[in-house]
Amino acid sequence: MIPSAYVHIPFCEHICTYCAFPRTARLDWIDPWLVQIKQEIKAALKKARKDDPAFALQTIYFGGGTPSILSAGQLQELMDCFQGYLAKDYEWTMEANPESLTQEKLQVFLQAGVNRLSIGIQTFDESRLARLGRHHSAKKALECIALAKQAGFSNLSVDLMYGFYDQTPEQLQADLDAFLKLDVSHLSIYSLILEPDSLLAKRGEPELDEQKSGELFEWIESRLQQAGYTHYEISSYAKDKQYGLHNTLIWQDGLYYGFGYGAVGRDEQGLYHHSGSLKNYIEGKSEIEYENDANPWFDAIMTGLRTIFGLDLEAWNTKYQSNFVTRYPKTLAKYQDHLTIDAGCLKADGKGMEILDSILVDFLIEDENQSPLNSSLSRTSLQTGFQAADLAMKPNQNKKSRTDSRK
Template sequence: MVPSCYVHIPFCDSICSYCDFVRVQKNEMFFSNWKEQLIQEIQEYKIHDLHTLYFGGGTPSLLSVNDFSEIRNYFPASIDEFTVECNPESLSDEKLRLYESLGVNRISLGVQSFKDELLQVCNRRHTVSQAVSVIEKIKKSSISTFSIDLIFGLPNQTMEDVKHDISMFLSLDIPHLSIYSLQIEENSVFGKTGIEPIDSDLEADMFEYITKTLEEAGYIHYEISSFCKPGHHSRHNLAYWQDQDFYGIGCGASGRINGIRYDNTTNLKEYCLKGSCPTYISETLLERSMDAIMMALRTKFGLNILAWNERYQSDFRLKYASVLSKYAAYFEYSENHIYLNDAGLEILNTILVDFMMIE
């Protein structure tokens, strides 16, 4: 059984300056054909059981009540964790009630900053007051958990701005935070207009402050960009990080079935005419084993050594003895798992390069 499914909704009201995901401004000319192809793709997988379902984008909360209901009803009625990505300006009271009635039990809200000036820099459509209002509405709903996204390292963002964002987050008593350092993507508005990354030392100081402050407030730093109160981690994202298969459905979605990864077409016109048109990614056993290490070491759950040994026909401790010795101060062990401490997560990329040097 494939335990998880990601559905990509590629439509947005506007294009955020940092975004390089597959997204287009919603166009009614394409929408009906897109929905027809999406439903056909869902049906082709004959999904009878799911642990997690994630509607991402794009902006899934742009879907009308009727369109959302129609798409959702092609999935199993009972799902352990059902997440929908939303933007504050498009999550209406009506849609929130609909999500509750259709089994959505987790929302991921794209806030990005609690400073209106920085929201404008990012070309976000909402204001801080809108975001706070929607957060309070979610907290009063029956949806059992939710997360917000924040970005640090934005153009002209200061350490004081970051402290303000974290202070606002804590004051709102939100159970989960996904916080990302700005990456300047070539095809984003920032990339095309020549925006430069912030000073690397300042970025490191920001991340250190974020980690220390949230951990002192009782949040678990369970993945390099993810913090949560106990029991509120994202079960869907753990499917990616713990080497599990997952369906990827929709234009621009990626998935993995029987260990084989695939990417659907990113061309909306092609998707509307021909469907998903997946490209399958050929990987050696060594490449797949390295992917498993890279993803697992992002998390405090770490890598299950025995499971890795069995799946990839190798002895992890023996094969990577030199790396484990070199970075011994950064690794922790629990039963059959290995994971990085906070200092190790800060140099994750450096450690992974040494893993990749061993064949």
């Protein structure tokens, strides 16, 4: 049984300067797209229930793009597809942007069963909002959070970004202070990545050097932990154990539906996505394609070490018919101060998460001559996979697809 579903809504009124996700400003395509994705969702869920009468979804995640750009009526139509398929203790997350979230849409979300909001604020600094191509103000962001709370949402997550080449610790502190005043339970804070397809990269935006980025990372962790937040994943912090269940299941190598153009799913055969363009999808000409995931054992390492839950070594050993500890003795010894085995799981501490790129490179180097898994990985393949993991919480996923919570 597949317990989760990611729904990709690829429409945006404006294209943010940092974004490399599949998206379009062709809002006139929403209605025909809605017809197609409803058919896809209904057919898949109907088949799942026929195969297993007890089938129910533990998590649903609506990402984009900008899900909240759809009208209340369009959102209602889409969410209706999932009625009758929710598990008893489910999590249903909806991404939203401050400029398109309204009281009417919040009520529609609540009535449908949405119980978690992820709001893309990115920064409270007006100049950086403009630089990122965001079309809301800091004031609007604050009003959006207040509106969501007034509507009855208690499980809220905020997205912030850091790592601008000219960002000072004082500016970052101002963003974190503004976030903490909101009193919400979850924060996803991402380092700015200058993807080649993004407008920022095309404009020649300089990158922040690694040393300064690492210093900001450590400062963020210290500040949020002082405020009572647990750093449970590289980019995510939660208070009172309000972890994002959907992404946590993905990081733990779980199965999930990927509905719509731009989404990735994972079933027993592996990762899959829709072929072709958004236009192909709307016209019913897109087909499901499975990705050439030649290194699934390394995907599991990469995603497992992103979180405080770690990599289940027994499960990894069984699934990939190898012994992790005897396979990687050099890397485990090198990073013994930052990698520990606790209750059968390999875990990285805070510093380990900060330098995870380097740790993974060393796992690859040690793995290159190991014949049981026939490794043919390289530093280049790691860079490609890790960029995708930062963008979509799933390594080896191309930039045409999403599974996660990051806008």
